[in-house]
Amino acid sequence: MERTVGQITLFGLLLALASTLPNKDDWDVYSFHINSTVTSRYATTVITSRVANRMDESKEIEFHVRIPKNAFISKFRMFIDAQVYDGVVRAKEQAQQQYTEAVSRGESAGLVSSVGRTLEEFKTSVTVAAHKKVTFELTYEELMKRTHGKYELQIHARPMQPVSDFKVDVHIHEEAGISFIDVKGGLSTKALANAITKTHIDKEAWVYFYPTVDQQKMCDSCSDQGMNGDLVIVYDVNRDNGLGHIKKSDGYFVHHFAPSDLPRIPKNVVFVIDQSGSMRGRKILQTRIALFHILNDLAEDDYFGLITFDGNIFHWKRELVQANSKNLESAKNFASNIQARGSTDINEAVLQGARMLNDHSREGSASILILLTDGDPTSGVTNLENIQSNVRQAIAGKFPLYCLGFGFDVDFKFLEKMSLQNNGVARRIYEDSDADLQLKGFYEEVATPLLTDVTMIYVGGTNLTQTNFSQYYNGSEIVVAGEITDNNIETFTPQVVAISSNRRIIFSNPNETVESTGTVSDDRIQRVWAYLTVKQLLDKELQLSGPEKEKVKKEALELSLKYSFVTPLTSMVVTKPPGENIDVLHKPKEGETSQRWQSQGGQSILVPLPPAIGHGINGALSAADFDPSFSRQSLSPSSHLSGHSSVMQEHASRVERGRPGPVFQLHPLRGERGQRGDLAPVVLPDVQPAVVHLSRKTTTLEATDAPVLHRFLLKAANQTVPLCFDVSGPVRLKLFHHPSRELSVNGELDSVTNGGFSRIFIHVKDSQHVEIDTNWVTVRDGQTVTYYTGQDHLTAGSVTVIVRNNEIDVATGDMQMVIIVHEKNGQKLFWPVLRQHPSDNNAEGLLAVEAAVYEEVQQAPVRKLKIKNQEADVTGEMVVDYSFASPVTMNCWLMSADSALQRPLSQFVITQL
Ligand SMILES: *[C@@H]1O[C@H](CO)[C@@H](O)[C@H](O)[C@H]1NC(C)=O
Ligand SMILES: *[C@@H]1O[C@H](CO)[C@@H](O)[C@H](O)[C@H]1NC(C)=O
Ligand SMILES: *[C@@H]1O[C@H](CO)[C@@H](O)[C@H](O)[C@H]1NC(C)=O
Ligand SMILES: *[C@@H]1O[C@H](CO)[C@@H](O)[C@H](O)[C@H]1NC(C)=O
Ligand SMILES: *[C@@H]1O[C@H](CO)[C@@H](O)[C@H](O)[C@H]1NC(C)=O
Ligand SMILES: *[C@@H]1O[C@H](CO)[C@@H](O)[C@H](O)[C@H]1NC(C)=O
Numbered sequence: 001m002e003r004t005v006g007q008i009t010l011f012g013l014l015l016a017l018a019s020t021l022p023n024k025d026d027w028d029v030y031s032f033h034i035n036s037t038v039t040s041r042y043a044t045t046v047i048t049s050r051v052a053n054r055m056d057e058s059k060e061i062e063f064h065v066r067i068p069k070n071a072f073i074s075k076f077r078m079f080i081d082a083q084v085y086d087g088v089v090r091a092k093e094q095a096q097q098q099y100t101e102a103v104s105r106g107e108s109a110g111l112v113s114s115v116g117r118t119l120e121e122f123k124t125s126v127t128v129a130a131h132k133k134v135t136f137e138l139t140y141e142e143l144m145k146r147t148h149g150k151y152e153l154q155i156h157a158r159p160m161q162p163v164s165d166f167k168v169d170v171h172i173h174e175e176a177g178i179s180f181i182d183v184k185g186g187l188s189t190k191a192l193a194n195a196i197t198k199t200h201i202d203k204e205a206w207v208y209f210y211p212t213v214d215q216q217k218m219c220d221s222c223s224d225q226g227m228n229g230d231l232v233i234v235y236d237v238n239r240d241n242g243l244g245h246i247k248k249s250d251g252y253f254v255h256h257f258a259p260s261d262l263p264r265i266p267k268n269v270v271f272v273i274d275q276s277g278s279m280r281g282r283k284i285l286q287t288r289i290a291l292f293h294i295l296n297d298l299a300e301d302d303y304f305g306l307i308t309f310d311g312n313i314f315h316w317k318r319e320l321v322q323a324n325s326k327n328l329e330s331a332k333n334f335a336s337n338i339q340a341r342g343s344t345d346i347n348e349a350v351l352q353g354a355r356m357l358n359d360h361s362r363e364g365s366a367s368i369l370i371l372l373t374d375g376d377p378t379s380g381v382t383n384l385e386n387i388q389s390n391v392r393q394a395i396a397g398k399f400p401l402y403c404l405g406f407g408f409d410v411d412f413k414f415l416e417k418m419s420l421q422n423n424g425v426a427r428r429i430y431e432d433s434d435a436d437l438q439l440k441g442f443y444e445e446v447a448t449p450l451l452t453d454v455t456m457i458y459v460g461g462t463n464l465t466q467t468n469f470s471q472y473y474n475g476s477e478i479v480v481a482g483e484i485t486d487n488n489i490e491t492f493t494p495q496v497v498a499i500s501s502n503r504r505i506i507f508s509n510p511n512e513t514v515e516s517t518g519t520v521s522d523d524r525i526q527r528v529w530a531y532l533t534v535k536q537l538l539d540k541e542l543q544l545s546g547p548e549k550e551k552v553k554k555e556a557l558e559l560s561l562k563y564s565f566v567t568p569l570t571s572m573v574v575t576k577p578p579g580e581n582i583d584v585l586h587k588p589k590e591g592e593t594s595q596r597w598q599s600q601g602g603q604s605i606l607v608p609l610p611p612a613i614g615h616g617i618n619g620a621l622s623a624a625d626f627d628p629s630f631s632r633q634s635l636s637p638s639s640h641l642s643g644h645s646s647v648m649q650e651h652a653s654r655v656e657r658g659r660p661g662p663v664f665q666l667h668p669l670r671g672e673r674g675q676r677g678d679l680a681p682v683v684l685p686d687v688q689p690a691v692v693h694l695s696r697k698t699t700t701l702e703a704t705d706a707p708v709l710h711r712f713l714l715k716a717a718n719q720t721v722p723l724c725f726d727v728s729g730p731v732r733l734k735l736f737h738h739p740s741r742e743l744s745v746n747g748e749l750d751s752v753t754n755g756g757f758s759r760i761f762i763h764v765k766d767s768q769h770v771e772i773d774t775n776w777v778t779v780r781d782g783q784t785v786t787y788y789t790g791q792d793h794l795t796a797g798s799v800t801v802i803v804r805n806n807e808i809d810v811a812t813g814d815m816q817m818v819i820i821v822h823e824k825n826g827q828k829l830f831w832p833v834l835r836q837h838p839s840d841n842n843a844e845g846l847l848a849v850e851a852a853v854y855e856e857v858q859q860a861p862v863r864k865l866k867i868k869n870q871e872a873d874v875t876g877e878m879v880v881d882y883s884f885a886s887p888v889t890m891n892c893w894l895m896s897a898d899s900a901l902q903r904p905l906s907q908f909v910i911t912q913l
Contacts, residue, residue, distance in 0.1 A: 027061050027128075028052045031166075032159040036233075038172040040247050040254055041144040041479075042528045043153055045071075049136045053128040061128050063136035066119040066156040071142035072531065072565035073585070076572060078126055079135040085126075087572045087585075089564045091557055095571035095584050117430055119156055124574050124583045141565075143531050146236070146258060146477035147445055153233040157187060157209075162216040162226040168209035170233055176245045176256075177238040181205045186229035191219045196231075207233055243507045246494055249525040251487035253461065255494060257507075258477040262450040265501050266365045268320055269298075270305040272353040273338065274373035274406070277310070280340035282884070283374060283406055283431065290439035291335040297447060298323035303365075305356045306331055309349035310342030311379040320360040345380035346373060347387045350401070354394035364502040366449035366471055367399035369422075372429075372439070373415070374406035384414050392421050400424035400470050404442060407431040417542050423470040432886050448474035451498040451505070456480045460492035465532045472498065481529035530563040538568060708754045711879050713892060714900050717851040723865075724879050724892035725900040734908045735760070736845040738838055741813060742766065745845065746913045747832060756829030756882065760819055761913040764812055768796040772819060774828040777803055806885050814838050820885055833883045846908055849901060854893075865893060872899035 031050040036043055045067070053059045067073065076087035128134045144151040155168060172178060181200050187209070188196065195211035209231055211219070216226045237245075237256075244257035271294075273287060291306075298304055302323040306316035316334040321327045350371055357367045381387055395401060401422035403415035406429045416426040429438045451472040458464060464482035472478060484492045496507040537556035541549055553569065560567040571586040708730075714723040727733070730751035737744045742765045747757040762770040769780040777788035781796035788794055794801040802809040808819040808830075816836035822829045834847045841848075857871060858864040864871050874893040881888045897905040 026053075026055060027059055028054055029159050029161045029163045032157075032163040033165075034155055034157060034168045036153060036155060036168075036170045038144070038153060038170070039174070039524060040245075040528060041146075041151060041174070041237075041256065042141065042254075042524060042531070043071075043144060044139065044141050044524075045155070047136075047138045049159065050133065051128070051136070052133045053130060056130050058127050058129045060125050061134055062123065062125040062160075063138075064121070064123045064158075064160065065138060066121050066158065067138075067140045068142055068154050068156075069118055069120050070145070071120075071140040072534075072560075072567055072587070073122065073138065073140045073572060074564050074566070075137070075139035076122075076124075076574060076585075077137045078574075078576070079137070080126065080128065080577060081132060083577070085575045085577070087574045089561060089566055089570050089572050091561065092569060092571050092586060095573050095586070118154060120587070122585065124585070126576050127580055141527065141531060143479065143528060143535075147475060148441075149260075149475040150234050150236045153235075154185070155231045155233070156229070157231060158228045159226050162213045162224075164213055166211060166213075166216060166227070168207075168231060170205075170207040172205040172207075172233070172235060174203055174235075174237045175247060176240070177203050178205050179236045179238045181207070181233065181235040183207055183209075183231060184234055185232035187219060187227065187231045189219055191215060205235065207231075243494060243496060243509045247525060248484060248489070248492075249522045251484055252481065252526040252529050253458075253484055253492070254479065254481040254525050254528045255456065255458075256477055256479055257456065257472075257496060259450070259507070260474055262474075262500050264299070264474065265449045265452065266299070266301040266303075266362075267447075267449055268303045268305075268357055268360055268362060268365055268367040270307065270320070270353040270356050270369050272349045272369065272371045273306070273308045274344060274346075274349075274371075274375070275308045275310050275314075275338050275340050275342075276344040276373075276375060276378070277341050278344075278375045278409060279406070282888075283435070284338060284340040286436040287372065287406075287439065288335055288338055289436040290443075291338075292332055293436070293440045294443045295323075295328050295331055295335070297443070298328065300324060303360060303362070304331070305353070306334060307349055307353055307356075308338050309345055310340075311345055312342070313345070313348055313352050315352070318356075320356055343379040344373065344375050344377050346371070346377040347381035347390055350387075350391050351394050354391065354401075357399055358394070366452050368446055368449075368471075369395070369399060369401045369424075370404065370443070370446075371401065371415075372404045372406060373410060375409050376411050376414070384411070388414075388418050388421060391418055395422045397423065397470075402427070402442070402446065404429050404439065406435070413542070420539050420543050433888060445476065446471075446473050450474050451500055454478060454496065454498040457495045457497065458482060458492065459495075460485050460488060461494070463529075463533075465529065466536055479532065481525070481532050483529070527563060530559055531565070534559050534563075534565060534567055708749075708751060710749050710754055710756065711877075711894075712846070712897070712900075713879050713881055713890075714849065715851045717853045719854060722890065722892050723852050723854065723867075723874075723900045724877060724894050725897040726894070727897060727905065730758075732910050732913055734845045734910050735832055736815075736817070736834065736843055736847040738815070738843040740840065740842065741815070741838055743812060743815060743838075745817065745832065745847070746910055747830070748913055750827075750829055753824050753827045753829060755824060756822060756831050758829065759913060760830050760832060762799065762810055762812075762817075764797065764799055768799050768812075770794075770796065770799055770801055770810060772808060772830060777801065777808065809835075820883065822882055822885075822887075829882075831882045852900065863893075865895070867899065868902055870899065870902075872896070 029049055029051050031048070033048045034045065035048070036045040038044075047065050049063055049065075051061050051063075053061060078085045122138060124136075126134060144153060153170065155170070157168060159166060172181070178200060181198060183196055183198055192209075192211055192215055195209055195215055197206075197208045197210075199206045211227065216222055217224060219227065219229070222228060239258060239260055241259045241261040244255060244259070246253055246255045248254075271291070273291070275284065279287065295304075300323055303320040304323050305320045308314045308316075316331055350369070353369050353371070357369060360367075376382075377384070377387060381390065391401065399422075401419055402424040403419045403426040405412045405415045405426060408431075412426065412428060419426040427442050429435055429442075449471050452470065454469040454472050456464075456467040456469075456478065458467075458480070461482045462485050465480050467480055469478055494508070498505055498507070534556050537552050537559070541552045541556060544552060556567065557569045559565075560570045566572045566585065566587050568587050571584050574583040574585065576582065709726045709728050711724055711726050714725070716722050727749065730749055732746060732748045735745040735747050743763070745760065745762045747761075748759040750756060750758040759771070759773040761772070767782050771778045771780070777794070779786045779788075779794040779796045779799070779801055784796075786794055786796075788801075788803050792802070794803075799810065799812045806821045808821065810817045810819065814836060815838045816834075818833045818835050820831040820833060822831060832847060837843070852867060854865045854867045856863070857866045862873050863875065865874050866872075872895045874895045877892055877894040878889060879892045881890060901908070
């Protein structure tokens with residue numbers, strides 16, 4: 001079979017990025033401006049990038065920026081040679097059709113967008129003739145959401161080069177007056193402090209960020225590629241504690257309601273916590289930590305309940321109890337003993353939680369049900385619709401249900417729908433070192449109910465967004481927008497009716513002068529209305545089915561098109577000079593894997609790419625030293641250098657004999673470096689039977705002749721500090737051998753870069769082999785050899801291999817292993833983690849070593865530990881636990897491998913992979 005390796009379009013853009021970035025002479029971003037204007041908490045941001053092709057030949061030039069997830073892109077244009085190319089927002093299907101036509105005309109296309117924790121990516125490119133220039137201009141809009149008593153405007157700056165004319169301008173105008181304004185984020189550091197100017201006068205505030213070229217290379221998250229980080233503008237407005245602020249313009253109004261001088265309402269809260277097996281490890285640990293904090297924050301007149309569940313339901317107490325110190329102590333004790341095991345019965349758990357709240361109706365209080373889960377229902381009722389209908393019946397609109405989805409193995413859509421059906425919201429908790437803070441942060445948003453049964457009434461208003469809210473919490477805000485009937489201000493009367501403890505309160509202000517933007521025509525209030533309406537219609541659509549769903553969808557689509565919003569229902573078709581690829585951009589749904597439309601034989605197909613965020617056990621969110629994006633690359637050096645995306649990605653799995661086919665490769669997405677300064681050392685290993693983790697030494701070995709050391713981490717069974725030991729050089733090690741399964745996993749330590757394996761081979765029954773090295777993932781089944789070239793998965797007999805974003809999952813029988821792919825100095829390193837042990841545990845190898853049991857026997861002059869009956873000298877060292885995609889730094893006791901393992905290391909050394 002011919003090696004048609006040139007066929008790759010899918011990653012053309014990434015290639016362009018990778019190949020052009022280091023070479024600054026190629027093209028020059030000579031100006032990069034971000035201009036954000038905020039009024040009435042509605043932010044319109046324009047990113048303008050001006051680029052010159054300094055080459056003597058035409059060049060593909062890329063525009064690649066990140067915008068907040070909550071925002072809708074509303075405009076994109078390119079100026080080339082006095083020509084303007086405007087992007088057009090189309091219904092998704094229509095865009096696809098247009099795209100298909102483009103393909104049949106022989107043009108190819110790439111769709112560009114992906115997801116991070118708070119950001120989405122926008123990418124496109126255009127070919128620019130020699131010594132010509134291009135200007136890219138992207139506009140996006142978002143309504144700021146008030147949480148914890150503040151708004152946050154996130155601006156991501158990544159021009160991809162140091163830029164001589166680099167500017168971020170933020171202008172905020174709030175009629176109510178700005179109470180405070182702060183500049184935070186990774187770019188707000190000492191090195192850049194004098195580049196930031198902040199001015200605040202009553203209703204107006206300006207933030208200017210004008211770093212010099214030198215400063216753009218100096219800051220924490222910056223490099224030769226220039227800046228890469230966030231500026232976060234934090235502010236709040238003055239509150240009058242009455243009806244709030246109403247702004248109108250051009251026949252539309254927006255009402256911000258956020259009184260804060262009300263007494264808190266005592267609450268009844270039930271926490272329903274998933275303790276199924278998949279929560280094992282860091283997740284359950286972080287959940288316990290978060291629960292401790294949350295329990296500490298409960299007020300004495302709050303009542304609470306705690307349920308944990310796997311396949312069974314465990315009540316701490318069958319009824320709600322008062323949050324007095326005795327009950328809290330006992331609950332904390334219960335919480336600290338939560339262990340992960342078993343399956344997931346979400347249905348019964350939530351029904352039990354609802355029952356507890358229903359049994360405890362208390363006048364003048366606010367009830368809240370919070371579910372934390374990390375997976376799909378696997379026992380009891382597992383049909384999602386049945387669960388939703390059961391839960392809806394049990395709650396019957398009486399209190400909100402908040403669902404927290406931990407990690408990426410949850411069916412987030414299911415949680416979202418269930419929350420929305422019960423007046424709540426769903427939130428994703430990202431698996432990372434700050435997951436406990438995310439949990440706590442969410443709880444704090446709902447910790448102080450001030451009002452219940454809030455009804456917003458607008459006589460003389462029409463086409464209103466949501467007007468009924470079951471609860472209002474301190475620090476948040478209720479926003480309603482609508483049309484003013486016949487634009488008649490005289491008859492327009494807003495009013496809010498709500499319950500505060502046992503009192504009914506009416507907020508109205510007959511003398512309220514509804515503030516108007518005056519004679520200047522300003523469609524911004526109308527856009528706020530449109531933005532909010534589309535968001536709410538999309539939520540509603542999720543809850544409905546059948547013709548009702550279609551109706552709502554149609555409405556949302558029409559509005560998206562009218563206001564030119566790129567929403568999940570629309571796409572932006574990027575038009576370009578004739579003869580060039582057409583890019584189609586669409587907005588990914590929360591947690592959805594990004595997709596590109598690619599063409600094959602004239603047909604267009606949707607191919608999911610690995611998610612931008614890690615999946616499953618490594619979960620960890622972006623940001624780290626490692627590549628959050630993953631791509632495969634052609635062998636063809638010409639395509640690598642030119643970055644031209646004119647050929648197509650081959651999709652079908654390639655089955656070949658003999659010589660290898662295309663390579664898969666990981667590209668560094670230009671340094672997210674430095675954003676992890678908050679990475680807290682974790683010294684609380686979960687008490688688990690599991691085992692050895694590999695770890696890289698934190699101390700860098702600069703000298704070239706120093707041996708390459710790989711530091712291994714051995715968890716301790718009942719101590720907080722784990723053990724560690726070093727193994728040097730390119731040794732081959734037995735990782736996991738399971739004789740009765742005829743399964744063996746071996747690895748070869750890297751010889752150049754410390755911190756992991758460069759090759760891992762897996763053998764099953766002599767005939768099935770998976771070989772993973774830094775260039776190839778190869779699967780052999782008997783005589784058949786298959787290389788990974790982008791297919792969903794590879795199989796060989798009972799072995800399944802899934803290549804994801806930054807991990808490779810290998811499963812056979814009841815053994816599941818994750819090989820986490822880290823990247824260091826452009827070099828890939830592998831990290832094996834056993835996710836699931838085979839049930840009969842007679843395995844050997846490093847990954848099967850039991851957690852250490854040790855005690856400290858001496859501290860000075862030399863620290864000594866006693867393991868089994870042997871004493872060993874140790875020193876306190878640091879290691880980085882690379883069994884997470886976002887590595888965790890911790891302390892460890894360093895000793896010889898032989899002492900830590902309680903047998904000679906040579907027993908683990910093998911000669912053949
Ligand atoms: C930023 O945008 C606003 C509104 O479009 C405009 O009035 C202002 O001049 C722009 N500022 C800069 C520095 O471009
Ligand atoms: C609500 O928040 C405001 C501002 O943070 C604070 O002053 C007030 O005390 C809070 N109210 C309650 C009841 O906690
Ligand atoms: C607004 O409401 C009126 C009726 O009150 C309706 O005719 C009109 O279509 C609505 N406009 C939008 C944009 O929904
Ligand atoms: C909002 O609440 C009011 C009073 O509780 C009720 O009469 C009205 O039907 C509700 N509206 C909606 C859209 O649920
Ligand atoms: C509203 O106006 C009336 C008369 O114009 C005045 O008596 C009353 O005090 C005003 N109320 C408020 C809340 O300002
Ligand atoms: C650790 O566990 C072992 C066995 O369960 C026990 O003998 C030992 O005392 C424990 N050590 C500590 C420090 O808790």
